[in-house]
Amino acid sequence: MADKPKLAMYWAASCGGCEIAVVNLHEKILDLDAAFDFFFCPCLLDTKISTIEALPDQEIAVTFFNGAIRTAENEEMARLLRRKSRLLIAFGTCATEGSIPGLANLSTREELLRTVYLDNPTIDNPEGILPLPSSEVAGGTLQLPVFYDRVLPLKQVVTVDYFIPGCPPEAHQIWNVVAAVAAGQPLPPPGSTLGAGQLSVCHECSRRKGEKKIARFYRTSEITPEPDICLLEQGLLCMGIATRDGCGAPCPQANMPCSGCYGPPAGVADQGAAMIAALGSILDPGDCRGKSEAEIAGQLAALLDTIPDYAGTFYKYSLAGSILGGRVKS
Amino acid sequence: MTALIREKEKNVAQAAYQPRIVGFLCNWCSYAGADKAGTAQIAYPANLQIIRVMCSGRVEPQFVLQAFKQGADGVLILACHPGDCHYKEGNLRAAQRHTLLLRVLEQLGIKRSRCRFDHVSAVEGEKFVRIIQEMVDELNNKKGE
Numbered sequence: 043m044a045d046k047p048k049l050a051m052y053w054a055a056s057c058g059g060c061e062i063a064v065v066n067l068h069e070k071i072l073d074l075d076a077a078f079d080f081f082f083c084p085c086l087l088d089t090k091i092s093t094i095e096a097l098p099d100q101e102i103a104v105t106f107f108n109g110a111i112r113t114a115e116n117e118e119m120a121r122l123l124r125r126k127s128r129l130l131i132a133f134g135t136c137a138t139e140g141s142i143p144g145l146a147n148l149s150t151r152e153e154l155l156r157t158v159y160l161d162n163p164t165i166d167n168p169e170g171i172l173p174l175p176s177s178e179v180a181g182g183t184l185q186l187p188v189f190y191d192r193v194l195p196l197k198q199v200v201t202v203d204y205f206i207p208g209c210p211p212e213a214h215q216i217w218n219v220v221a222a223v224a225a226g227q228p229l230p231p232p233g234s235t236l237g238a239g240q241l242s243v244c245h246e247c248s249r250r251k252g253e254k255k256i257a258r259f260y261r262t263s264e265i266t267p268e269p270d271i272c273l274l275e276q277g278l279l280c281m282g283i284a285t286r287d288g289c290g291a292p293c294p295q296a297n298m299p300c301s302g303c304y305g306p307p308a309g310v311a312d313q314g315a316a317m318i319a320a321l322g323s324i325l326d327p328g329d330c331r332g333k334s335e336a337e338i339a340g341q342l343a344a345l346l347d348t349i350p351d352y353a354g355t356f357y358k359y360s361l362a363g364s365i366l367g368g369r370v371k372s
Numbered sequence: 373m374t375a376l377i378r379e380k381e382k383n384v385a386q387a388a389y390q391p392r393i394v395g396f397l398c399n400w401c402s403y404a405g406a407d408k409a410g411t412a413q414i415a416y417p418a419n420l421q422i423i424r425v426m427c428s429g430r431v432e433p434q435f436v437l438q439a440f441k442q443g444a445d446g447v448l449i450l451a452c453h454p455g456d457c458h459y460k461e462g463n464l465r466a467a468q469r470h471t472l473l474l475r476v477l478e479q480l481g482i483k484r485s486r487c488r489f490d491h492v493s494a495v496e497g498e499k500f501v502r503i504i505q506e507m508v509d510e511l512n513n514k515k516g517e
């Protein structure tokens with residue numbers, strides 16, 4: 043046991059889907075277990091944090107860190123695991139870009155706490171009690187991790203060696219990385235993305251692509267798309283054009299538009315901006331001949347009104363890692 | 373006395389505030405329009421930092437976000453008039469992108485007045501100056517709110 047390299051997996055602000063994705067390796071998980079001493083994973087194993095703290099620095103060969111940084115505890119664990127690991131890998135889009143927890147960056151900390159603890163219709167909190175980092179109770183002082191102002195991707199807190207995107211990462215891609223590390227294969231330069239492509243989901247999508255002109259957007263419940271034609275051309279807001287490939291495009295192949303879970307493609311700093319650039323070029327506000335500038339603007343506005351939530355759609359998985367990182371103070 | 377001093381400090385602070393505007397000007401029309409203002413020696417506020425691009429269609433929304441991130445108070449994108457684009461329809465695309473970008477910017481806490489798109493041709497030096505003046509005035513007013 044002791045001579046096998048150690049593998050750890052930790053969750054910060056995440057949903058547990060990344061752990062499910064690892065379990066989705068199916069029988070390959072036995073190969074993973076044969077190659078590594080998979081000794082720390084709070085979702086699956088009962089190793090204590092004190093065990094990690096007692097390890098010499100750099101003792102863990104690989105740590106898969108999933109989840110974003112939301113609280114002081116998340117950051118503390120990120121720092122601890124960074125110190126103890128030779129390779130720290132941001133695993134899943136929460137860790138690489140903030141993902142769904144990162145959408146909280148559209149609201150302030152105060153707004154979030156107010157909604158969750160005071161304003162929600164199902165809340166019964168007549169004294170208006172809010173969680174505090176430290177509170178005095180009859181039995182002594184209770185401590186809670188500090189809730190940060192913003193959700194941060196892992197790389198904004200510690201140095202990250204590699205990034206594996208996906209919400210969650212596809213099992214075959216996880217296996218590619220595990221197998222490469224286990225075999226001691228040379229890895230790309232630090233800071234690279236592993237287990238994904240460089241291009242966009244369209245590259246892997248088998249739907250027929252023609253000239254794109256969108257005259258109307260539809261929600262997925264409103265139409266049954268043609269099986270072979272690009273969904274975006276049919277008015278479904280497919281994020282495939284602004285999303286990194288590597289997943290194998292399972293969603294568009296199942297008639298569901300890509301929602302962008304692999305984050306921005308290589309070389310793109312801001313997924314939402316890339317989507318705005320792409321969409322802006324293919325909007326078709328209708329016949330504009332002989333119309334005034336105001337009339338044309340009205341037609342364009344009517345077309346855009348059919349998109350329900352711009353930031354929530356274009357930045358669904360990458361708001362925290364985007365250029366502005368969320369809503370800014372004006 | 374202290375109230376007076378405070379009042380004075382406030383005035384100084386207000387006078388010191390100068391909105392910084394990053395302007396993306398297309399090479400063929402708007403940059404020439406700015407040049408026209410220069411050769412005609414029309415005075416205009418020094419708040420604009422001009423970046424010349426080959427076409428307004430080259431202005432990726434990423435550039436605008438980066439400008440705001442680095443502290444710009446306003447971003448101005450100037451293009452040829454519809455039909456005049458050197459590349460046929462780069463300006464039309466830029467206009468559509470801008471409309472969509474404004475909606476996202478609003479959700480990100482950046483008001484519409486901070487990101488303006490307009491058309492300036494090579495002969496419209498005066499219009500160029502008017503647009504900058506309007507934007508500076510608007511940003512100054514907003515700051516006071």
Ligand code: SF4
Pocket residue numbers: 243244245247248249251271272273274275280281282283291294299300
């Ligand atoms: S359906 Fe989506 S992923 Fe497929 S080609 Fe169209 S935009 Fe790209």
